Amino acid sequence: MAEKNIKNMIGKVFSDIADAVETGQFGEKVRVGLTTLGSEHGVENLVKGAEMAQEKDPSIEVVLIGPKVDSKLTQVVVDSEDEGYKKMEEMLDNGEIGACVTMHYSFPIGVSTVGRVVTPGKGREMIIATTTGTSSPHRVEAMVKNGINGIITAKALGIENPTVGILNVDGARQVERALNELNSNGYSINLTESMRADGGSVMRGNDLLAGVPDVMVTDTLTGNILMKVFSSYTTGGSYESLGYGYGPGIGEDYDRVILILSRASGIPVVANAISYGASLIKGNVSKIAKAEFEKANKAGLKDILKGLTKDTKKAEDDDEEVVAPPSETVTGTISGIDIMDLEDAVKVLWKEGIYAESGMGCTGPIVMVNEERLAKSIEILSEAGYVAGGSDPC
Numbered sequence: 001m002a003e004k005n006i007k008n009m010i011g012k013v014f015s016d017i018a019d020a021v022e023t024g025q026f027g028e029k030v031r032v033g034l035t036t037l038g039s040e041h042g043v044e045n046l047v048k049g050a051e052m053a054q055e056k057d058p059s060i061e062v063v064l065i066g067p068k069v070d071s072k073l074t075q076v077v078v079d080s081e082d083e084g085y086k087k088m089e090e091m092l093d094n095g096e097i098g099a100c101v102t103m104h105y106s107f108p109i110g111v112s113t114v115g116r117v118v119t120p121g122k123g124r125e126m127i128i129a130t131t132t133g134t135s136s137p138h139r140v141e142a143m144v145k146n147g148i149n150g151i152i153t154a155k156a157l158g159i160e161n162p163t164v165g166i167l168n169v170d171g172a173r174q175v176e177r178a179l180n181e182l183n184s185n186g187y188s189i190n191l192t193e194s195m196r197a198d199g200g201s202v203m204r205g206n207d208l209l210a211g212v213p214d215v216m217v218t219d220t221l222t223g224n225i226l227m228k229v230f231s232s233y234t235t236g237g238s239y240e241s242l243g244y245g246y247g248p249g250i251g252e253d254y255d256r257v258i259l260i261l262s263r264a265s266g267i268p269v270v271a272n273a274i275s276y277g278a279s280l281i282k283g284n285v286s287k288i289a290k291a292e293f294e295k296a297n298k299a300g301l302k303d304i305l306k307g308l309t310k311d312t313k314k315a316e317d318d319d320e321e322v323v324a325p326p327s328e329t330v331t332g333t334i335s336g337i338d339i340m341d342l343e344d345a346v347k348v349l350w351k352e353g354i355y356a357e358s359g360m361g362c363t364g365p366i367v368m369v370n371e372e373r374l375a376k377s378i379e380i381l382s383e384a385g386y387v388a389g390g391s392d393p394c
Contacts, residue, residue: 029058029059029060029061030059030060030061030098030278030281030282031060031061031062031063031096031097031098032053032060032061032062032063032097032098032099032100032101032274032277032278032281033062033063033064033065033076033088033091033092033097033099033100033101034046034049034050034062034063034064034065034100034101034102034270034274035065035066035081035084035085035088035100035101035102035103036050036064036065036066036067036069036084037066037067037078037080037081037084038081038103038104038263039103039263039265040263040264041239041264041265041266043066043067043069044069045266045267045270046064046066046270047064047069047071047073048267048270049265049266049267049268049269049270049271049273049274050062050064050071050073050270050271050274051071051072051073052267052268052270052271053270053271053272053274053275053278054073054274056271056275057275057278059278060274060275060278061074062074062274063075063076063091063096063097064076065078065084065087065088065091065100066078066084067079076091081104084102085102085105088100088102088258089256092256092257092258093256098257098277098278098281099248099257099258099259099277099278099280099281100257100258100259100277101245101259101260101261101270101273101274101277102258102259102260102261103260103261103262103263103265104260104263105249105258105260107132107133107134107249107251107254107258108251108254109134109136109137110134110135110136110145110251110252110254111133111134111135111249111250111251111254112129112130112131112132112133112134112135112142112145112146112149112220112249112250112251113130113131113132113133113246113247113248113249113250113259113260114127114128114129114130114131114149114150114152114153114247114248114250115127115128115129115130115131115223115226115227115243115244115245115246115247116128116153116243116244116245116247116276117211117226117227117230117231117242117243117244118211118230118242118243119208119209119210119211119230120209120230120233121209121210121211122210122211124210124211125211126208126211126213126214126215126216127150127153127154127157127162127214127215127216127247128150128216128218128223128226128227128230128247129146129147129149129150129153129215129216129217129218129223130146130149130150130218130220130223130247130250131220131223131224131226131227131246131247131260132220132224132246132260133220133249133251134220135149135220135251136305138308138309139170139171139219140171140174140175140178140308141305141308141309142219142220143166143171143172143175143217143218143219144175144178144179144182144301144304144305144308145251145305146217146218146219146220146223147164147166147175147179147189147215147217148292148293148296148301149250149251150162150164150215150216150217151164151189151215151292152250152285152288152289152292153215153247153248153250153280153285154214154215155283155288155292156279156280156283156284156285156288157279157280157283158279158283159214161188161190162190162213162214162215163190163191163192163212163213163214163215164179164189164190164191164192164201164213164214164215164217165191165192165194165201165202165203165207165212165213165215165216165217166179166191166201166202166203166216166217166218167202167203167208167216167217167218167222168202168203168204169218169219169222170219170338170339170340171219171338171340172202172338173202173336173337173338173341173387174308174338174340174341175217176191176201176202176336177385178304178305178308179191181300181304182296182299182300182301182304185299185300186295186298186299187295187296187298187299187301192212192213192214193212194206194207194212195207195210195212200336202336203216208226224246227243227245227246227262228240228262230242230243231243231245231262231265231269232264235266237264238264239264239266240262240264240265240266240269241266241268241269242268242269243269243272244269244272244273244275244276245259245260245261245262245265245269245270245272245273245276246259246260246261246262247259247260247276248276248277248280248285250285250289251289252289252293253290253293254289255286257277257280257281257285257286259273259276259277259280261273322347322350322351323350324350324355325350325353325354325355326355327355328355328370329370330355330356330357330368330369330370331368331370331371332368332369332370332371332372332373332374332377333359333366333367333368333369334366334367334368334369334374334377334378334381334387335365335366335387336387337365337366337367337381337386337387338365339365341386342358342365342367343358344386345358345367345381345384345386345387346358346367348380348381348384348386349367349369349377349380349381352380354369354370354373354376354377354380355369355370356368356369356377367381
């Protein structure tokens with residue numbers, strides 16, 4: 001048996017040398033698996049994408065997990081999707097492959113996938129955090145974790161200090177405050193500015209199209225829709241031809257590098273997803289994830305998240321009837337308030353004797369007060385935890 005193993009090792013060495021001479025690629029290859037059952041476009045579509053990925057980058061060895069096909073690629077033959085998933089997990093856990101691309105996978109709660117697209121405005125790559133899976137059952141907590149997942153992925157791709165933007169969806173302002181608190185506590189987050197004249201780290205549709213941030217933070221359902229639009233807007237939706245797929249599942253204490261593809265993914269996206277997986281292996285994404293979560297936890301992540309999921313001080317007086325002060329002209333506007341907190345913020349000002357009204361401005365929900373009371377109102381709402389401070393620039 002020992003003699004046979006030695007012969008196999010010698011054979012592999014000579015085979016690797018031959019491959020290196022032929023391709024010019026020396027050193028151990030990065031092995032990325034691909035399950036080939038389940039695509040709406042058939043097995044052949046996936047195989048062609050895999051062959052394209054390996055041909056473009058000789059440092060990658062693609063391992064097909066699926067039915068036997070006519071291809072020179074390494075193959076592990078299975079007869080069903082379920083068998084393919086089991087084999088994928090086994091190979092990942094044994095270190096036979098470093099990452100695997102698949103079309104469906106049930107991640108545990110706390111793990112969500114980080115997509116990667118090419119934006120149409122300037123042809124810039126952008127990470128969408130996140131696109132499938134669930135970081136938390138609580139929306140705002142999930143989005144905060146999504147931001148960390150996006151930063152981890154960007155760093156694994158070689159972006160040392162990724163810029164981060166928060167898409168203007170429900171909960172965005174609460175997420176902004178939580179990320180700012182993390183940053184103040186020592187976990188560095190490079191929040192960027194919108195391309196719109198009024199700026200701010202809450203991103204608009206313009207910022208999506210232009211790819212303003214390296215990492216766009218959003219809830220998973222919105223992220224999923226964005227991936228579909230960015231991937232297939234040139235084909236009418238039936239065939240995803242652009243981008244890198246829905247990306248790797250990232251979460252605290254989660255080690256498997258499993259990347260998701262849509263069943264509608266075309267050959268170019270398959271090839272890009274495999275390349276994406278290889279880049280994450282080379283960038284040691286699991287090691288980076290562990291380090292980033294350790295730093296975030298040291299900066300008080302757990303306590304910040306607990307604060308988001310509790311009935312906070314904002315809701316303590318919900319049952320108390322608050323009477324509005326006498327009305328007055330309200331031309332001063334305060335932005336940066338989450339829509340879910342808008343009416344509570346108005347009542348906080350009423351309790352302080354300041355007349356206020358709620359409304360919608362250029363950047364979203366606003367509280368309107370008399371111009372002379374604007375500075376004091378911002379101070380009160382900032383202390384109460386509703387706003388970071390600032391007026392709406394409409």
